[in-house]
Amino acid sequence: MKEVGYRFDVIVVGAGPAGSASAYTLAKKGFKVLLVERGRIPGSKNVFGGRVYADPLREVFDGFDDSAPIHRWVTKERISMVSGDAMTSFEFYMRKNTSFTTYLTELACWMAKKVEEVGGTVLTEITVDELVVENGKVTGIRVGDEKVSSEVVIDAEGINRLLLERAGLVPKLELRHAGLGVKEVIKLPKKEIEDLFSLKEGEGLAWLMMGDITGGLPGGAFLYTNKDSVSLGLVVMLGEAVKEVREHISRYVEALRLHPLLERYFRNGRIMEYSAHLVPEYTWPSLPHRLYADGLLVAGDAAGLLLNLGYNFRGVDYAAYSGYLAAKAVEKAHEMGGMTSENLSVYERLLEESFIVKQLRKFRNAPKMRENRRLYSTYPELLNSVMGQLFHSSYEVPKVMEAFKRARKGRVGWLDLISDLLEVVRSV
Amino acid sequence: MLKVVVGIKWVPNTTSVNIDPNTGTLIREGIPSVVNPHDLEAVEMALRLKDEYGGKVTVITMSPPSAIAGLEHVLGMGADEAILVSDRAFAGADTLATSYVLAKVIDRLDYDLIIFGQETIDSSTAHIGAQVASWLDLPYVYYVTHAELRGGKLVVRRSLEDAHETYELDLPALISVAMHSLNPRRVRVSNKLRVKLENPIKTWSNEVLGLDPECIGLRGSPTALSKIEMVPKVPRKNEVFRGEAREAAKWLLEKLKEEGLLELG
Numbered sequence: 001m002k003e004v005g006y007r008f009d010v011i012v013v014g015a016g017p018a019g020s021a022s023a024y025t026l027a028k029k030g031f032k033v034l035l036v037e038r039g040r041i042p043g044s045k046n047v048f049g050g051r052v053y054a055d056p057l058r059e060v061f062d063g064f065d066d067s068a069p070i071h072r073w074v075t076k077e078r079i080s081m082v083s084g085d086a087m088t089s090f091e092f093y094m095r096k097n098t099s100f101t102t103y104l105t106e107l108a109c110w111m112a113k114k115v116e117e118v119g120g121t122v123l124t125e126i127t128v129d130e131l132v133v134e135n136g137k138v139t140g141i142r143v144g145d146e147k148v149s150s151e152v153v154i155d156a157e158g159i160n161r162l163l164l165e166r167a168g169l170v171p172k173l174e175l176r177h178a179g180l181g182v183k184e185v186i187k188l189p190k191k192e193i194e195d196l197f198s199l200k201e202g203e204g205l206a207w208l209m210m211g212d213i214t215g216g217l218p219g220g221a222f223l224y225t226n227k228d229s230v231s232l233g234l235v236v237m238l239g240e241a242v243k244e245v246r247e248h249i250s251r252y253v254e255a256l257r258l259h260p261l262l263e264r265y266f267r268n269g270r271i272m273e274y275s276a277h278l279v280p281e282y283t284w285p286s287l288p289h290r291l292y293a294d295g296l297l298v299a300g301d302a303a304g305l306l307l308n309l310g311y312n313f314r315g316v317d318y319a320a321y322s323g324y325l326a327a328k329a330v331e332k333a334h335e336m337g338g339m340t341s342e343n344l345s346v347y348e349r350l351l352e353e354s355f356i357v358k359q360l361r362k363f364r365n366a367p368k369m370r371e372n373r374r375l376y377s378t379y380p381e382l383l384n385s386v387m388g389q390l391f392h393s394s395y396e397v398p399k400v401m402e403a404f405k406r407a408r409k410g411r412v413g414w415l416d417l418i419s420d421l422l423e424v425v426r427s428v
Numbered sequence: 429m430l431k432v433v434v435g436i437k438w439v440p441n442t443t444s445v446n447i448d449p450n451t452g453t454l455i456r457e458g459i460p461s462v463v464n465p466h467d468l469e470a471v472e473m474a475l476r477l478k479d480e481y482g483g484k485v486t487v488i489t490m491s492p493p494s495a496i497a498g499l500e501h502v503l504g505m506g507a508d509e510a511i512l513v514s515d516r517a518f519a520g521a522d523t524l525a526t527s528y529v530l531a532k533v534i535d536r537l538d539y540d541l542i543i544f545g546q547e548t549i550d551s552s553t554a555h556i557g558a559q560v561a562s563w564l565d566l567p568y569v570y571y572v573t574h575a576e577l578r579g580g581k582l583v584v585r586r587s588l589e590d591a592h593e594t595y596e597l598d599l600p601a602l603i604s605v606a607m608h609s610l611n612p613r614r615v616r617v618s619n620k621l622r623v624k625l626e627n628p629i630k631t632w633s634n635e636v637l638g639l640d641p642e643c644i645g646l647r648g649s650p651t652a653l654s655k656i657e658m659v660p661k662v663p664r665k666n667e668v669f670r671g672e673a674r675e676a677a678k679w680l681l682e683k684l685k686e687e688g689l690l691e692l693g
Contacts, residue, residue, distance in 0.1 A: 004618040006625060036617075041460075123620045125504065143617040 001132075001147045008034040008121075010330060011141055011150040012323075013128050013163065015042035017104075017316045018300025019156035020111035021060045021323030026330060027120035034148065035115055036141070038127040043108025045158070047181060047277035048316055050224025050231040051206050052107065053099045056317040056355075060324045061114055069106040071227040072204030074099045076197070079311055081380035082211035085260050088383045101204045101224045101231075103185075104316065111320075131155070131167045131296065138167075138295035152295050152339040154326050156319075159278045159301040169296070170289040176239035179219065179279035179308065182253050183233025186269040190228040196265055197225055208311055211380030213259060215252045217241045218376055220310060223262075229272060230265070232257060235279055235308070240371060250274060279315070280304040283367050284360035291351070292329070292344040299326040305351075307359055309428050310370050318356050325350040369427040374412060374420055382407045430483035430577065432474040433539045435530055435560070436467035436502060438495035439550040463498040466545030468612035469605045471502045473575060474543050475613065481577055483540075484508045488533055490518055490526055496629060503623045504615030515633040520646030527559030528643055533632065534564065541582060542602040546570065557604040567597050570604035 012023045015037035023035040039045045051074055058064045075096070080089040112122050130142045131153060140149035157163050159178065164170040188196075197205045209221040219236035233253055236245075245252075253274070257266055282304040291298045299305075300319035307314040329347035336343040351357045369375075385407035389398050398406070408417065441462045474485045487502045489495050490513040499510040513533050521529070534542060542564075547554040554570070561568035574585040578596070586593040587606050597603075622628065634644065641647060669679045684690035 002618075004621060006618075006621050034621075121621070121624050123617065123624065125501065125615050126617050126620060144614070146617050148617060148621075 001142060001145055003147050003149065006034075006148070008032045008148065008150040010034070010152050010154060011036065011148060012154045012156060013141065014156040014158055014300070014302075015039075015112045015115075015122060015124070016046050016108055016156060016158060016300060016319065017111060018302070018319040018323035018326075019154070020108065020115055021320040022154045022156060022299060022327045022330075023115045023120045023122070023323075024061060024111065024118060025324050025327035027115055028118040029327075029331060031330070031334075033115070033120040034150070035112065035120055035122045036126040036128060036143075037112070037122070037124045040125055041105065041109055042112035042122065042124065043105035046104045046108055047183070047275045048104045049181060049183065049222050049233065049235070049313055050101050050226070051099050051204075051313070052102060053314060053317040054097065056321040056324075060320055061111065063114075067110065069102050069110050070100045071102045072100060072199070072202055072225055073097045074101060074206045074224075075203040076199065076205040078205060078207040080207065080209045080211075081383050082209050082213040082261065083377075083381040083384045084212065086384035086388060087209075087211075087261055088380075088387050095203070099206070101206075101226050103226065107316070128157075128163060131163050133167055136294055138293065152297065152330055152333070152344070154323070154330070155296060155298045155302050156300045156323055156326075157302050159280050159304075161302050164289070164298065164302065169293060173278075174239075175242055177281055177304070178238045179235050179281050180238050180241070180249065180276065181233060181235045181279050182249050182276040183222075183231050183274075184253055184257060184271050185226070185229050185231050185273040185275075186257070186266050187229045187272045188266070188269045192268060193225050193228065193230065199225065210310070210376060212377060213256065213261070214376070215255055216377075217244060217252065218371070218373060221256055223265075230269075232262070232266075235313075237281065237370060238278075240373075249276065279308065280306045281308060281367055282306075283364050284357060292341060292347050294341045294344075295339050297326040297329060297344055297347055299323040305356055305360070307363060307366075308370070309363055309366050310375075311428070314359070321354065321356055322351065325354060325356075363428065365423070365427040369423050372420060372423065374416065375424075378412050379420075382411055430477050430481045430541060431537075431539045432477060432483065432485045432541045432543060433534050433537055434467070434470050434474045434485060434487045434502075434507070434543045435556065436471065436487055436489045436498065436545070437464040437548050437550075438462075438489060438491040438498045439464045439548055461494060461498070463501055464545055464548045464550070465612075466547060466549070466605070466607040468502070468505075468545075469607065469610040470543040470545045471505055471507060472610045472612040473572075473605050474541075475506045476610075477541070477575060477577075478506070486511065486537060486539075488513060488530065490514070490521070490529055490533075493631075499629050500620070500623050501615060503628060504620040505613050506616065506619055508628070510629045512629060512631045513637075514631055515635075517634045517641060517645050520649060521644065522649035522651035523553050523555035523559060524650060525644050525646075525648035527556050527563060528648065529637070529639065530556065531560045531563035532637055532639055534560065536637075540599045542566070542600070544602070544604045546604050546607040554604070557602060561602040564600075564602070567601045568603070569595050569597065569601070571606040572603045573606050573609040575603060 009031040010026050010033045012019045012035045023033045027033040077092040080087050128141045131138050132140045132142050138153050204225045207223040213221050214234050217236040218240040221234040224231045291303050299322040305318045305322045332346045333343035386403045389403035438461050485507040486509040487507045488511045544557040571586050572584045573587040582597045584595050669676050
C-alpha cells in the first residue's frame with residue numbers, strides 16, 4: 001500500500017447529503033477536507049422518494065435559498081386509503097416554503113459544489129476499498145493499492161455499510177432494519193402536472209397511499225410532483241415483505257403506475273428513470289452499532305438516521321444534519337486535542353440534543369406500529385366501505401355509526417380495533 | 429522515452445439518447461456526457477506504452493468547457509497533461525475543420541506518436557485519425573490492437589476480420605486503436621488528487637492558436653447534411669401467451685401458420 005503525496009485533516013466517504021454537509025462545514029472552518037464519491041457524479045448512487053425539508057439544510061448550507069435546485073414547494077399533502085378501486089383521501093393545502101421536491105442527484109451535486117466553493121477537495125469515481133485501521137485507530141482510507149491518510153474519517157457511505165462491515169465495526173444489515181424503496185420517474189409537461197393535480201406554478205404535491213395499492217406488501221406508495229416529472233413508487237418493509245414478494249419488485253411499481261386509480265395521470269408520460277434503494281428502519285435508541293471510534297465518525301444512512309412515520313419520511317435532511325453534527329464533533333475534538341474515541345464521543349451528545357434523536361425517540365414505536373398488517377388491508381377497506389355506504393346510497397342513507405358497524409362486522413373485532421387505534425395514536 | 433498525444437471526444441452517452449422524430453437530430457438535453465468509450469482505449473494504449481518505455485502522455489480534446497470532467501477522468505487514469513481546445517469560433521465544425529484544429533494543436537506539441545480511438549459513438553465517421561495524419565503528413569495505421577517499440581520503430585498489430593497485419597512505422601506516426609481491443613484502467617486516487625490540487629489542464633482558445641476563421645468552426649466545414657431518414661418502425665403485435673409450454677407451442681404454431689410464416693406438411 002503506497003501513501004499518496006497528500007495528507008488531509010478529514011476524509012469524508014460518500015458525497016451524499018450527509019457526506020457533503022460534513023465536508024462543507026469542516027472546509028468552511030479551514031480544515032483540509034477530502035470528500036470521495038464512488039459514483040461518476042455526486043449523488044449518482046442516491047435515491048429518495050421525492051421530498052426534502054428545507055430548514056435543516058438552510059442551517060447547514062449558506063446561500064441555500066439563492067441557488068439550491070428546488071423543483072416545487074410542497075403546498076398540498078394528500079393521504080389516501082385504497083382498497084380495490086375505492087379510495088378515501090385526506091387533503092391539506094397551505095402555501096408555505098417548508099419542504100420541496102427535487103432530484104436528489106441535482107441536490108447532491110449542488111451540495112458537493114458548495115464543498116468545493118469553500119476549499120474542500122471533491123473526488124468522484126473513487127471507490128474506497130477499506131478503512132485503514134492501525135493500532136485500533138482509523139488512520140485513513142485504502143483505494144486500490146494506495147492509502148490516503150487523515151486525522152479522522154467521516155463514514156457517510158450510505159445504508160450499505162461495506163466499509164464499516166469490513167472493519168468489523170458493525171454487524172451485517174438485518175432485513176428487519178431495512179425497507180426497500182422502488183420508484184419510477186415519469187416525465188410529464190410542467191403545465192400538465194399543474195393541471196392534473198390542481199397546483200399553481202411552483203407548487204407541489206406529496207401524496208402517500210396506503211392499502212392494497214402496494215400489491216399487498218406492507219408499506220406505502222408515494223407520488224411527488226417534480227418540475228416536469230412525477231416520482232412514483234413504494235417503500236416496503238423488507239423484514240415482512242421478503243416472505244411475500246412473488247414477482248420482481250419492479251413489477252409492483254409497474255402495477256402501481258397501471259393501477260385504475262393512477263394510470264389516468266401518466267397517459268402522456270414517459271418513464272425516464274427506474275431506481276431502487278434500501279432505507280434504514282432502526283428503532284432509537286437500540287441501534288446495533290456505535291457512531292464513533294478512534295479516528296472515525298458515522299453519519300447519515302450509514303448511521304441509520306432516518307425517520308419513517310408512515311405518513312411522512314425524513315431522510316435527506318436528517319442525513320445532512322447528522323453530517324453537520326459530525327463536523328461539529330470533529331471541531332470540538334480538535335479543540336480538545338485530537339480525534340480519539342473519547343473526544344469524538346461528543347458526537348453522540350450533539351445528536352442526543354438535536355431534533356434528530358429527539359424525534360427518533362419520540363416516534364420510537366412507529367416502526368412496530370407499521371408492522372401491523374391491518375393498517376394495510378382491514379382499515380382501508382373498512383373506511384372505504386363506510387364512505388361507500390354514505391355516498392353510494394341513492395335512497396336511504398345510513399347514519400355514520402350504522403355504516404361503521406356494518407363495515408366493521410366480520411373485518412375486525414372491537415378489541416383489535418381499539419388497541420390498534422391506541423397504538424397508532426400513541427406512536428405518531 | 430515516448431511522447432504520446434491522445435485525442436479524445438466528449439460525447440452524449442448515446443446508450444441513453446433518443447432521436448427527435450420530427451427533426452431527426454439527437455435529443456441531447458439532460459443526457460449526461462462521457463468520454464467517447466473507444467477513446468478511453470486510445471488513452472489506455474498510450475498509458476501502456478508509457479508504463480513500458482517511460483515518457484509522457486498528453487491528452488487533447490476540442491470541446492466546450494464541460495469536457496473538463498472528461499479530461500479529469502483521463503488524467504485520473506494516469507495521463508500527464510491535458511489541453512482543452514475550446515472557443516466559440518470552433519463550434520459547428522465538421523470533421524475537416526475539427527481535424528484541422530487538432531492538427532494545428534498537435535503541431536505545437538513535442539510528440540513521437542499520436543493515438544485516436546477508432547470512431548465516436550455519436551457520429552461514427554472514423555475520419556479524424558486519417559485527416560489529422562494527412563494534415564501532419566504522418567504514416568497512419570488504424571484498427572490497431574497492439575503497439576510496441578522495436579529498435580526505435582513502432583511495431584503495431586492491425587486486426588482485420590480474417591487476418592492480423594504487422595506494420596513497422598517510423599516515428600512520428602499516428603494510429604487508431606481498434607474498438608473493444610483494450611480494457612481502460614480505473615482512475616487512481618493519487619492521480620485524481622493531482623488533478624484537483626495541481627490543475628494540470630490547460631485551455632487553448634483561438635487566441636492562442638490564431639487560426640484563420642475561414643478554416644475553422646462552421647465556416648471551415650464544407651459538409652452539408654441534406655436529410656436524415658428514420659428507419660421505419662416495424663409494427664409489433666406484442667401478443668403474449670401465458671400457460672403450459674405445450675399449449676404455448678400449439679398456440680405459437682397456429683399463429684405462425686396464420687401469418688403464412690410456416691408451412692406444415
